[in-house]
Amino acid sequence: MNKTVNQKAWFFVLPVMVLVAFNAIIPLMTVVNYSVQETFGANTFFWAGLRWFEEVLTSERFHASLGRQLFFTFTILAIEVPLGVAIALTMPRKGPWVSVCLVMMALPLLIPWNVVGAIWNIFALPDIGLLGRTLNGLGWDYNFTRHPNDAWFTVILMDVWHWTSLVVLLAYAGLVSIPDAYYQAAKIDGAKSWAIFRYIQLPKMKRVLTIAILLRFMDSFNIYTEPFVLTGGGPGNTTTLLSIDLVKIALGQFDLGPAAALSLIYFLIILLMSWIFYTVMTRNEDQ
Amino acid sequence: MRRLTWLAPTLYILFLMLPIYWLLNMSFKTTNEILGTFSLWPREFTLANYATIFTDPTWYMGYVNSIIYVTINTALSVCVALPAAYAFSRYRFIGDKHLFFWLLTNRMAPAAVFALPFFQLYSAIGLFDTHIAVALAHTLFNIPLAVWILEGFMSGVPKELDETAYVDGYSFPRFFIRIFIPTIAAGIGVAAFFCFMFSWVELLLAKTLTAVAAKPIAAIMTRTASTSGYELGLLAAAGSLTIIPGAIVIYFVRNHIAKGFALGRV
Numbered sequence: 001m002n003k004t005v006n007q008k009a010w011f012f013v014l015p016v017m018v019l020v021a022f023n024a025i026i027p028l029m030t031v032v033n034y035s036v037q038e039t040f041g042a043n044t045f046f047w048a049g050l051r052w053f054e055e056v057l058t059s060e061r062f063h064a065s066l067g068r069q070l071f072f073t074f075t076i077l078a079i080e081v082p083l084g085v086a087i088a089l090t091m092p093r094k095g096p097w098v099s100v101c102l103v104m105m106a107l108p109l110l111i112p113w114n115v116v117g118a119i120w121n122i123f124a125l126p127d128i129g130l131l132g133r134t135l136n137g138l139g140w141d142y143n144f145t146r147h148p149n150d151a152w153f154t155v156i157l158m159d160v161w162h163w164t165s166l167v168v169l170l171a172y173a174g175l176v177s178i179p180d181a182y183y184q185a186a187k188i189d190g191a192k193s194w195a196i197f198r199y200i201q202l203p204k205m206k207r208v209l210t211i212a213i214l215l216r217f218m219d220s221f222n223i224y225t226e227p228f229v230l231t232g233g234g235p236g237n238t239t240t241l242l243s244i245d246l247v248k249i250a251l252g253q254f255d256l257g258p259a260a261a262l263s264l265i266y267f268l269i270i271l272l273m274s275w276i277f278y279t280v281m282t283r284n285e286d287q
Numbered sequence: 288m289r290r291l292t293w294l295a296p297t298l299y300i301l302f303l304m305l306p307i308y309w310l311l312n313m314s315f316k317t318t319n320e321i322l323g324t325f326s327l328w329p330r331e332f333t334l335a336n337y338a339t340i341f342t343d344p345t346w347y348m349g350y351v352n353s354i355i356y357v358t359i360n361t362a363l364s365v366c367v368a369l370p371a372a373y374a375f376s377r378y379r380f381i382g383d384k385h386l387f388f389w390l391l392t393n394r395m396a397p398a399a400v401f402a403l404p405f406f407q408l409y410s411a412i413g414l415f416d417t418h419i420a421v422a423l424a425h426t427l428f429n430i431p432l433a434v435w436i437l438e439g440f441m442s443g444v445p446k447e448l449d450e451t452a453y454v455d456g457y458s459f460p461r462f463f464i465r466i467f468i469p470t471i472a473a474g475i476g477v478a479a480f481f482c483f484m485f486s487w488v489e490l491l492l493a494k495t496l497t498a499v500a501a502k503p504i505a506a507i508m509t510r511t512a513s514t515s516g517y518e519l520g521l522l523a524a525a526g527s528l529t530i531i532p533g534a535i536v537i538y539f540v541r542n543h544i545a546k547g548f549a550l551g552r553v
Contacts, residue, residue, distance in 0.1 A: 003379040012374035013386065015367040016430055023427040024393050027404030090295040099541045103534075104300050107307070110533025112488045112505040115526045122313055122523060123306040130309045133325055161303060168299075222397040225490050229509070243399040247491075250403050263400040274395045278388050 028267075034260035052261035062262065064237070065245040072241055073220045076159045081213060083160070084167025085205070088175055089197070091168070102172075105165040117229025120158040124230075144231065148238040155227050155239050162226065163216060170212040174205035214277040221270060242266060307530070313523035321519050336524035346525065349504030352418065353487065354532070356501065359422035361482040364429040365437075365475060372437035373463070377446070387434075394431040401427065402495045409496055416498045424492045429482040436481060440474025473543050480540045487533065504529060 126132035135142040224243035233240035250259035414420040
């Protein structure tokens with residue numbers, strides 16, 4: 001759309017600016033402040049320079065939790081995106097079942113995150129949970145509170161349960177926007193269903209899938225509550241993702257300096273991702 | 288082949304419903320039955336867990352608190368996002384792209400980073416443990432989202448609508464309220480749905496900013512899990528009840544939900 005230049009538009013965005021700035025800039029400055037100081041309690045602070053940043057960036061603990069975070073994020077993306085697209089393709093496009101499917105699929109998205117953790121905890125308990133009991137009955141010595149692999153399996157399955165629907169709904173929105181004429185033309189050309197997917201459906205879904213992948217990427221990078229409630233980051237540290245580690249340092253040990261430095265590094269990673277996201281999105285818009 | 292396409296969505300929905308069924312199943316059992324036996328449905332069907340929640344104010348006030356701050360947050364986010372989204376969709380002004388990007392970065396900021404500074408900020412201004420504090424804190428990610436969704440919907444409305452209204456002698460506020468807002472009503476519904484959703488499901492900030500008076504239901508559940516032993520039935524009943532508001536809201540926006548999740552940008 002061709003937009004007119006109008007500097008008065010700033011008045012329209014002013015309320016948003018003020019509210020978000022209040023919530024974003026003041027806390028961020030607090031974090032910056034802590035990240036360069038050392039404290040021995042009683043509100044006395046000493047200048048610490050970039051020491052905390054060095055400490056965090058070179059610590060094995062940070063490398064380990066970042067590694068786990070990346071593993072988690074890429075695994076869930078590799079499962080949720082193809083699965084979501086496949087389900088969107090097989091969903092009905094018309095009729096009374098559409099609403100039923102959409103409402104049922106959206107349901108996990110509206111459950112509070114700690115309840116999601118609690119649901120999966122109850123569901124996966126090896127002695128009284130349906131999943132745990134079934135897996136043990138099948139001869140798998142399953143116990144997510146004790147075996148690291150089982151903990152990972154459960155955390156990933158929980159995320160697939162929780163968020164695949166987002167990919168489904170986005171992909172579905174892309175699919176229903178394709179006019180019938182495209183399919184009729186493909187039929188006349190005698191296109192096979194794979195060709196229809198490859199040359200009609202996939203290009204039409206490109207835009208919504210970009211949104212889906214990037215939203216999932218960023219939200220999974222920020223994940224905290226669900227794995228915390230389910231496994232508490234355990235057994236040991238095996239499922240301690242970046243946010244869980246950060247909260248442990250900040251609110252558990254009250255190590256303000258390292259926590260603040262870690263926060264800023266974390267934030268910069270996310271900022272970089274957002275920038276890539278934004279560039280990709282706006283480039284698509286220009287086309 | 289054609290006849291088998293219903294299979295994949297059905298299996299998927301079954302997979303989604305199983306854990307929820309298990310939660311409901313647990314909520315109708317007594318603690319003894321949960322810990323003592325393994326059964327696919329409640330043998331000694333009981334409503335005692337629900338009765339506890341509806342009669343104990345520390346439980347049901349949790350729901351009231353959550354609904355209060357979620358409502359304040361949704362109303363606030365949508366109201367301030369409307370003019371901003373209009374500005375982004377219609378005008379070009381200095382710093383518009385940077386501002387939009389900056390807003391988006393806040394949607395993507397990890398809540399864990401903000402937990403401690405938020406606690407200090409809201410304590411300092413005397414809003415700690417109020418509904419307003421949580422509602423304001425949640426605008427951090429909901430306003431950017433609302434602006435983003437509304438901008439998508441508004442950009443789908445041709446500019447000729449605005450121009451025709453001015454030719455017909457409408458002033459800007461009158462045009463905006465009488466013509467433009469009804470035109471994008473679906474978009475407003477979707478934006479409100481998302482604000483509701485993200486404020487309802489968020490716990491880390493809501494828990495950090497409250498102690499007693501405004502404590503959300505989700506935080507009360509974590510307390511119960513740790514202090515009063517292992518009352519799984521009660522926990523399951525409380526969890527089941529948190530699903531209901533979401534289900535109601537989805538039902539109302541079901542016809543717009545697909546487009547809404549695409550943030551109006553299909």
